[in-house]
Amino acid sequence: MKKNILIFIVFLLIAFVLPFVLSVYGIDLVSEIFIMAIFAMSLGLIMGYAGMVSLGHAGFFGIGAYTVALLGPHIPNSYLLLFFSICLSGLLALVTGAIFIRTSKFYFLMITLAFGQLLFALAWQLKQWTGGADGMKVSAPLNLGFGEIVSPIGIYSVMAAAFIIVYLLLRFFVESPVGKIVKGIMENEARMSALGYDVRIYKLLTYTFSGALAGFAGSLYGFYNLFVSPDVSSWMFSGQVMMMVIIGGVGTLIGPAIGAGLFIFLQNFISTYTERWPIIMGALLVILVLVGKGGIIHWFALLKSKIFYKKRKNSDDYAPQHVEKEEVVN
Amino acid sequence: MSLSIFSVQLLTGLAYGMLYFMIAAGLTIILGVMNIVNLAHGTLFLLGSYMAFTFMNQQFSFWIALLLSVAVTAVIGIIIEKLFIRQIYGKELEQVLLTFGLAFVIADTAKWIWGTEPQTMAVPALLDSSISIGPMVFPFYRLFVVLIGCLLALLLWYFESKTRIGAIIRAGVDDRAMVSALGINVGAVFTGVFAFGAGLAALSGVLGGPLIGMYTGMESDILVTSLIVVVIGGLGSWKGSFIGAILIGLIETFGKIWFPSLSMLIVFLLMVVVLIIRPQGLFGREVA
């Protein structure tokens, strides 16, 4: 526990220092990374944790983004906008989750894909409101009570703060009794069911939570980018965020966030140097799957253990707690 | 709508349906036997198409080009299976990712080799005629595609129910461990199935050439459609794919007339409806 707090503090320090070290562009980029990290962590929650692989998660992201875009001109209150985004996407997750969770892995993948595409098509089709394929401007100033936040550092602070809040929320959820039950469901659904837990309710809860978080990320994106188009809901985007989760490490809380950072970094810089960036991305993905065994996080743990000659098991944040020696009572 | 117009639409829907059937059949068999979600299947379709295009540019006839492309793609399928797919059996997440990554690599390599400009493929001279349906003129080639689709379905049916290999594959879908325990080389079966699926994708690609041409991004379009067909038809069931593909082909065609503004959504809506009413697809097995 102490280690975690230490790491957390180190992270806070780094996050605090970064804006002073980076260029304006760098600050902008990291702000976007924070948003994507939230999105990735929300997907990581249902993927690594409740075992549900969704190819339509960008749908919720899109809901959040468009809520801000559409309601922005009418509701100048940023808190309200964020609140509505979260509620709307959470509600949608609840409703669709109730239907989708019945289906098993592959079908779940497909039906979530369909869901994402439906939202994409809606955004495209409803031109009078959403601007259709051309997208629309977001004219909602970000105002959290200390005046309009326009500067890169201001936006950065908001996104960093949002990221930290979400991370803590997720941590709390994961370590809570509810969280442990959900983890148990992923490991062995039949057993949990036999133990009397209503598996569906817990899965639904997690899915709703995840959808709400994705919507939150989407709304932040609206404020950050000041422009949204239907592509925020496309299955391509869902696929990309899934890549972020895998790259970072399924089954860990922070993994997807790191994956998001890495992915955006790569997508940005590789494409500048070569037009063949899809080959590089694809090859990286293939290598990662074959060799990675669990993303960057586990890779590093392995690397570290090789360097220090210690035998370590692959550990998850979501793994049941190690029984400390002192706790063993005879 | 007059009868002749209806017939034209019907035949068109069937022709496209058959194309979808060919590629989806491969996808669903691979899924059913090996439990692999091959997201690179669209790129195999693309390869078949482009390779035939190149062969034909080298003065091979359409038919030779067809055979060659299917053969080469099947070989590529064997390579992919042995090199990559082998290592991730049973790991669903990894499969999705690996094949996704492969799709990127193959698609961009194709772009590297063949360039970005959209291409066309000529209808083989033998089939380059049209038949009249009332006042309408209908290209004979499309009828040919429908024919081939039916032939394939017949072939698959025969293969599955009357041959030993077919029985093995059916058994493999049902109970892999048992098949292995019976001393059958499951590995070889898997490689064969994957190659077969790849060949089917290429077949669909080549036959589709004169209809839809070759363009950048075609692999994603066809992949999404074939995934939907597989879902609607049921995993592992080529019969389901047959019905599902025809359904999709027809709905796409008639949907354009009856619900033009919904054309983007119609096929997805259908899939959602099927999944809600019958989550395992039309012909799929009940899944735990």
Place this chain on the structure above:
Amino acid sequence: MVGKGKFWSVLFITIMLILSGCSGSAVSNSKSNSSGEKDTIKIGVILSSTGTFAPLAESIKNGFNLYLEENDNKLGGKKVEIKFEDDEANPQVALRKYRQLVKNEKVDILVGPISSAVAYALRDEVEKDKIILIDANAAGNDLSWSKKSDYIYRLSFSNWQNGSSAGEYLAKNVGKTAVAIAPDYPAGKEVVSAFKEAFEAAGGKVVKEIYPKLGTNDFATYLTDVAQVKPELVFTFMAGSDGIRFVQQYNDFGLKGKIPLSGPMEFGDQLILEPTGEAAEGIISGILYSPWLENDENKKFVEAYQEKYGKLPNTFSVGGYDSAKVIDIAIKEAGSTNAEDLIKVLKGISFDSPRGPITIDPKTNNPIQNFYIAKNTKKDNQIVPEVLETVEKVTMPEKAPAN
């Protein structure tokens, strides 16, 4: 607990971020525009090199690079450092690439994009950052109307021009009733509405408008519809592989030769002519460029392009070429690379392009150019758009028509 593993990875990612942030200049300052004193100029080009627009991206890039090569890699007397970025035809990605080019790489001038959706997304940023954008392709009308900006100048054509140029000729020489077909997205609607206005002003009537979804494979449904309606001509706007398929199927379903097919520039452009071959014979289109145009600029251009790339240039190659040329001329005339100075010169700038003479209309920031009514004719085993009539100085209205 994976404490240490996490620590390392967080450290790693932070280092990467710092490196990425610093890979441009670490001096943070929002505006970066050239002082006009440097002798190098940095140009950022945003195109969609992946996805269905890829062929256009390649042509534009080729045209642009050809001009650079012809001019010793200099524009306006200054050495050029060029950076190409792929926006994947996705406005979100485009914005990210934009920030990279403008804030990180500190480019002086931007060129692009292909997609109008991307152009609209970039418009406000370009205004805010006060950086000139030379639009090498995006044809959305609003760039000249509601989204017009002093910083954006189009070197291609607008959907309006594309749709309207052939209207009068067709009404007077081909037929008075037309079915108009275009994909169901903003550009499609814009082209058809421009055609309708020109066609009906000249005495024609658009009896039916059909909008298949973008990316349609199969037009059988719509073609049977046309066969039933029996108009005197069909006007179709379809681009890329959709266009190719349409032309082929028009032939396959027996309409070719029965009902004249016409369209905007796409049906007379190499990108569609080459793959469709004979199926495209007889189509009348309002083109703005063809490699067979008889003017001196074009003769030189086609020769040079063929030598360098081994193929004929198309309309998009000219868009790229002229984008480079206009930057060259503007800098020379303004005597500086400063945005405000360039703006003064770009408005009303005039020069000879391989397509003919063009002038940038200061009221719309859109080129005033010739359009050529051309019929696809077979010549020496090739389908060539043969010019029947030249429509000179085609413009577009200053404001969106009220309707």
